[in-house]
Amino acid sequence: MVAALPFLLSNGAAGLVMGLTYKGLGLGAAHAILFSLLVYSATAQAITLSMWASPLPIVAMVVACIATNSRYLLMGAHLRQLFGGLAPRKMLPTLFLLADASWLMTSSDADRNGPDAGYLLGSSIPMAVGWVGGTALAYAAPLAANGPLRLAAALLPTMFIATLLPSQWKNVRSPWPWLTSAVAALLVARFGDPRWSMLIGGGCGTLVSMMERSDA
């Protein structure tokens, strides 16, 4: 949990920006907080916000949530490899709090210290508290989404994941998979839909890893 404390700040700032947007849209505090608590996905919440209309296009919103959150299928399947020995009644509630960063941190920690489901839960809690708390704060305090706040919300998650790279580099046998991931993600983000850059870029790099290794 301590390792993920910086996310209390970054997710708090991002949740605050999201809350201010909900507030501007006329949503009440209870609905906005419930949105952040139950949906708990910046991409899904942002895309459903962009589709906001009366009446609400529910089917289109559900399809958009599935499309933007399909990466969680891959993350969940990977977590099964790490924690397959645990009872589903322990893992399934924890997955409610699964986020990109908590999965990335848990994967990195599993490489260093072995699988630990407690690490997944512990790293997820500050992120969720920050996100939901930030949304609530938007209604409780007279705040505006200013420069440093927006900057912290946008950049800290990327910077935090960048700090995990040196430990990951130790397991890398050649630079080609990472280069492939970077180039593919760049192309998808630049010429396609940025929301797919992580999944497609990472998928391309992983295919190169599979072609290079016969035993991993």
Place this chain on the structure above:
Amino acid sequence: MHDLQLLGVICILGVTCYAMRAGGYVLAASMRDDSIAGRFLRLAPGNLFIAFIVGGCLSGGPAGLVGTVVALVTMAITAREWAALGAGFGAALAASTIGW
């Protein structure tokens, strides 16, 4: 918009998102460790890290790129996350202030 209708939409979207989070875990129960999909999943994390960072740097603009590079270099030198994040955010804020 009716409160109850809004509540229903939030619940539907919440269930959809949870289904995506838990779906991969549940479906993977039928997958063998030595299968192609199993190998793919074992090798995926580092590559996804890189793709995540590239996407984040692009959306953050030059200030994001500067901050991420400074955070990465500081982490490689000091092995301290708080130092890396502080240096990275400071660099991004400075870059943003001068109009990058």
